[in-house]
Amino acid sequence: MSILNLVSFLGIFGLCFIAWLFSENRRPRYFPTRVVVTGILLQLALGAAVFWFPPTRDALKAFSDLLNVVFDAADAGARFVFGQNIVPKPDKPPDVNLGYIFAFRALPTVIFFSGLMALLYNIGVIQVITNVFAKLFYSTMRLSGAEALSGAANIFVGIEAAIVVKPFLAKMTRSELCAILSCCFGTAASSTLAIYVSFLKPVFPNILGHLVSASIMAIPACFVLSKILVPETEVPLTLGGIPKEPKASKLRFRKADLSRESPTSKRQLLEDASRTPVSEVPVTAEDEEIARLLRGEQPLNQTKSENSDDFSENIPQETVGGEPIERVSPLDAAIIGALDGVKMAVSIAAVLILILGLVYLFNQIFLWLATLPSPIGDVFKVVTLANILGFLFLPFTFLTGVSLDWNELWLSSVIIGRRLLETAIPPYQALAAAAADGSLSDRAVLIVSYALSGFAHLASVGIFVGGTIALIPSRRKDISELGWKALFVGTLATLMIAAVSGVYYVPGNASILGEKQAPAPVVSPTTPPPPAPTSAPAIAPKGPAAK
Numbered sequence: 001m002s003i004l005n006l007v008s009f010l011g012i013f014g015l016c017f018i019a020w021l022f023s024e025n026r027r028p029r030y031f032p033t034r035v036v037v038t039g040i041l042l043q044l045a046l047g048a049a050v051f052w053f054p055p056t057r058d059a060l061k062a063f064s065d066l067l068n069v070v071f072d073a074a075d076a077g078a079r080f081v082f083g084q085n086i087v088p089k090p091d092k093p094p095d096v097n098l099g100y101i102f103a104f105r106a107l108p109t110v111i112f113f114s115g116l117m118a119l120l121y122n123i124g125v126i127q128v129i130t131n132v133f134a135k136l137f138y139s140t141m142r143l144s145g146a147e148a149l150s151g152a153a154n155i156f157v158g159i160e161a162a163i164v165v166k167p168f169l170a171k172m173t174r175s176e177l178c179a180i181l182s183c184c185f186g187t188a189a190s191s192t193l194a195i196y197v198s199f200l201k202p203v204f205p206n207i208l209g210h211l212v213s214a215s216i217m218a219i220p221a222c223f224v225l226s227k228i229l230v231p232e233t234e235v236p237l238t239l240g241g242i243p244k245e246p247k248a249s250k251l252r253f254r255k256a257d258l259s260r261e262s263p264t265s266k267r268q269l270l271e272d273a274s275r276t277p278v279s280e281v282p283v284t285a286e287d288e289e290i291a292r293l294l295r296g297e298q299p300l301n302q303t304k305s306e307n308s309d310d311f312s313e314n315i316p317q318e319t320v321g322g323e324p325i326e327r328v329s330p331l332d333a334a335i336i337g338a339l340d341g342v343k344m345a346v347s348i349a350a351v352l353i354l355i356l357g358l359v360y361l362f363n364q365i366f367l368w369l370a371t372l373p374s375p376i377g378d379v380f381k382v383v384t385l386a387n388i389l390g391f392l393f394l395p396f397t398f399l400t401g402v403s404l405d406w407n408e409l410w411l412s413s414v415i416i417g418r419r420l421l422e423t424a425i426p427p428y429q430a431l432a433a434a435a436a437d438g439s440l441s442d443r444a445v446l447i448v449s450y451a452l453s454g455f456a457h458l459a460s461v462g463i464f465v466g467g468t469i470a471l472i473p474s475r476r477k478d479i480s481e482l483g484w485k486a487l488f489v490g491t492l493a494t495l496m497i498a499a500v501s502g503v504y505y506v507p508g509n510a511s512i513l514g515e516k517q518a519p520a521p522v523v524s525p526t527t528p529p530p531p532a533p534t535s536a537p538a539i540a541p542k543g544p545a546a547k
Contacts, residue, residue, distance in 0.1 A: 004443070008401030008502030012040060015399060015496050019228040019489070032227035038140045039224035043217050043500050050213045051504035057511060064209035064514075068201075071194055074112035078104065103349060109194035110348065111341035117156060118337020122330045126156055133216070134242050141223055144236035145243050146172065147179045151219045154183040162468055168238055169472040175232040177468075177475065178482045178489070179223055184464045185456045185490025186222040187215045188424070192348075196453070199428045203435040204445055205514030214453040214497055221493035221500075229489055230482070348425070351459050355422055359385055389417030396495050401502040402447045412444050416451050420491070423459055424452045442513055443505050451498035456490035 016036060020026060049056040072090070079087040086104045088094040120126050130152045138148035146165040153161035162169065162180055169177075188196075193211050200207040328336070362385050369380035390413045397413035411434060418427045431448055434440045440448070455464075465483035469476050505512065 002507075004401045004404065005503055005505070006401075007399070008447075008499045008505075011399030011401055011499040011502075012043075012496055015396075015492050015499070016040075016224065016228060018396075019225045019492055022488070023229050023231065025231045025233065030231035030233055032224075032231060035141045035143070035227045036224050038142075039220040042136075042140055042220045043497065044503070046213065046217050047500045047504050050210070051501070051506075051512060060209040060213065061206060061511070061514070063212070064206055067208050067212075068197075070113070070116065071109055071197060074109040074194065075105075077112060078108035081108070106195040106198050107345040107349060109198065110192065110345045111338050113194050114341025114344060115334045115338030118340070119330055119334040122328070122333035130156070131242075133219070137219060137223070138242055141220065143179070143223060144176055145238035145241045146236070147176045147223075147238075149242050150180045151183045151223065154187045154219060155215045156189075162471055165238075165243060166471055168243060169468075170474055171237045172475075173232060173234040173236055174478055174482065175227065175230045175234070176236055177478060178230040178486055179226040181464055181468065181479070181482055181486035182222040182226040182489035182493065183219055185460060185487050186218040186454045186493035188453050188455060192424075195348075195425055196428045196449075199432040200435075200445075200449060203432055204449065206512065207449060207514075210446070210449065210501075211453055214450050214494075214501075217497045217500060218454060218493050221496040222489060225489045225492050225496070226486070229485055351423060352425060355459060356426065359422060385421060386414050386418050389420055390414035391417075393417035396492075397451075400447050400451060400495055400498040402444050402498075403441065408440060408444055411439055412448050415448055416495075419452055419457050421458060423457050424454070427452050443502070443507065446505055446512065447498045447502050450501045451494050453497075454490055454494040456487060456494055458487075461487055 020031075050060060051057070075087055075090075079089070082104050084092075085094045086101060087108075117126070130149070132152075133155060134145075134149040134152035137143060137151055138145060141148075143151075146168045150161045150165045153164050161184065165180075172180075188211070193208065196211060197208045204210075366380050366383050366385075369383075370377050372380070390410065393416050394410070394413045397409060397416055402412045403409045415427045415430050415434070418430070428449075431440070431445065431452065435445045461483055464486070465479055468479050472479070
């Protein structure tokens with residue numbers, strides 16, 4: 001084990017110590033010893049399987065190659081819509097080289113992948129995988145069943161994971177709510193992975209497999225740090241096991257049949273209904289109308305025709321978060337998912353335009369201040385938002401064991417720090433550019449790619465906090481307070497899994513990053529990479545790129 005591997009290993013516990021310093025309750029009796037120990041061991045075991053165990057590594061590479069075919073399929077669809085000059089074929093250069101246009105190359109993949117995930121969810125593939133990881137997290141760390149299930153769902157989705165445990169959200173403890181929100185910040189939705197892959201694939205061919213493993217390892221990391229920051233001081237409602245989606249009532253009769261029922265049968269139905277827990281049989285409009293008929297009351301809707309008075313017989317309904325839904329065909333699910341992907345793609349574009357524009361304005365202010373007479377002007381010649389964030393993230397970046405070289409450590413810290421304001425997309429672009437020109441070593445590229453693999457940025461606070469409040473308005477105050485704590489946990493969690501990857505990195509092992517392809521343009525003309533760092537802890541501002 002090299003000194004850098006040791007730094008990464010010790011950095012895992014250093015990040016836990018930082019979380020403990022900001023904990024709501026630092027009493028030893030509330031320290032989550034089992035969660036911390038088993039959570040860290042689980043991350044190390046997953047890391048060993050990814051980096052050291054040949055069968056797992058080969059399976060991950062095969063899975064990565066399989067998903068690369070999926071992304072090629074997305075390019076095929078985009079090529080038909082936008083043409084070969086904008087989305088060229090892999091083996092044929094375009095007639096007119098327009099370069100890499102983010103809106104036409106990355107965002108269509110989000111649409112395709114969103115539809116594909118909806119299809120897989122419709123046929124039950126995602127649920128099987130989610131249940132496996134939910135049982136793993138529950139059995140090892142002894143979490144509550146609801147937070148284990150929601151955390152496992154975060155491997156594939158974002159705030160939608162909270163819907164899986166919607167019936168239990170209102171009664172959750174503060175610690176559970178913080179854990180669920182932290183998992184949202186600490187992981188990336190599967191549909192956005194395609195964007196990151198499009199940037200890093202030329203310099204990091206196996207990036208897709210590592211991003212998937214990062215999403216899995218981030219769940220126990222989020223639980224470890226969230227339980228330290230907001231310890232469990234109450235008894236969770238679902239401590240006894242993993243909750244299951246309730247089945248809706250299959251009680252469906254015709255009104256004519258009810259009229260023929262004997263009083264005994266009606267009385268028996270009422271007795272059965274009174275013994276059935278409400279939480280297990282969600283009440284629908286049909287159930288309410290049946291109950292009114294049994295009581296001898298008039299039906300709610302008097303305007304229906306005689307034929308429409310019939311209820312569908314034995315039609316099972318599915319529920320999501322206790323809400324009855326109608327199952328659609330796999331094709332319908334894929335189409336709906338693709339349309340949701342369009343909304344997501346537009347949202348990504350809108351957020352990038354807004355955030356990068358604001359960052360540019362702030363940097364222009366710093367450039368103007370740099371023109372002032374000394375000493376004020378000398379200070380602002382090296383002050384940008386990216387440099388400020390790089391300085392704040394420098395100790396955290398060091399704990400990941402990214403490098404002992406000052407220039408490499410500083411550049412890595414700047415790239416990681418940029419995510420807080422700019423989302424993960426521009427930093428991944430900068431990482432790809434730095435790897436292509438040799439500014440970062442393979443070890444640094446690996447660690448930084450893990451550190452960026454989450455939604456721990458300010459733009460997500462409104463999405464996750466607002467989405468959760470919409471599900472449980474009664475807990476608005478708690479969720480608003482926990483949102484910033486969850487953002488902090490998500491940031492530390494991505495740094496923790498970056499440290500785990502640093503523990504297992506071995507120089508010269510080509511199977512980790514994969515065989516690199518020929519250089520290709522990976523940076524959009526609208527967001528050029530930041531310049532190379534100097535020995536001073538700053539990067540000279542050069543327009544919107546130096547963020």
